């Protein structure tokens with residue numbers, strides 16, 4: 001069995017910068033303790049555990065605003081690469097917390113776009129994953145009733161805006177470009193007046209395109225990534241739906257089952273942009289060992 005390492009894969013610049021910031025904060029003795037991260041810094045438990053070893057505590061839950069209330073007075077909080085709504089920043093200031101913002105520049109760009117469009121009188125249709133922190137943060141730029149979340153094509157019928165409202169369609173950074181296209185097409189049938197702003201980031205796009213391209217030449221693709229990682233789950237989807245090849249997501253080497261590779265002569269390996277290289281390397285080494293043993 002040949003193991004093809006797909007490039008690019010794994011950590012993106014936004015994730016690297018966020019982790020670097022968190023470690024620098026933890027190493028600065030002048031910064032108030034304890035130090036918290038508001039949500040998982042990236043959706044990967046190995047990375048969360050690594051930050052714990054630096055003394056950084058992760059608060060996990062659905063709403064960033066609710067999580068912020070768990071941060072005790074006088075401590076420090078780090079906002080994740082996924083971005084936060086202006087309400088979270090205001091609350092942190094009101095509570096006199098020390099805070100550091102690790103929002104990825106690509107996510108900040110989407111926030112600025114939404115803020116601008118709202119100022120110009122537009123309402124926002126945001127294509128994103130329900131329950132994910134990025135839509136929560138980005139849609140928080142819009143006043144109540146001026147932004148609506150669409151996750152699937154089936155949600156288009158529920159969008160409440162009328163056909164005279166100026167509308168901007170904006171996407172989350174980590175979606176599948178192919179899925180997004182079908183949702184945008186359905187929205188434009190309902191709202192021909194809408195402007196489209198595709199905000200899928202370059203890191204996501206390049207990883208998806210490389211996975212689809214390589215998938216054509218292999219029997220199956222293994223994606224290394226956490227179950228909560230949006231971009232890892234999208235990699236599995238694009239391999240299955242666009243390249244029409246089987247794909248499986250594993251969180252670590254421990255998830256690999258030799259029987260999955262019976263009859264497989266070539267396997268591609270990629271990883272979501274929140275997956276540490278060490279975890280992917282272990283998966284690759286294990287797959288190569290399976291090969292040597294003829295398993």
Ligand code: SF4
Pocket residue numbers: 012013014015081104105106107173174201202203204231273
């Ligand atoms: S996936 Fe894209 S938007 Fe998210 S942190 Fe990485 S570069 Fe930034």
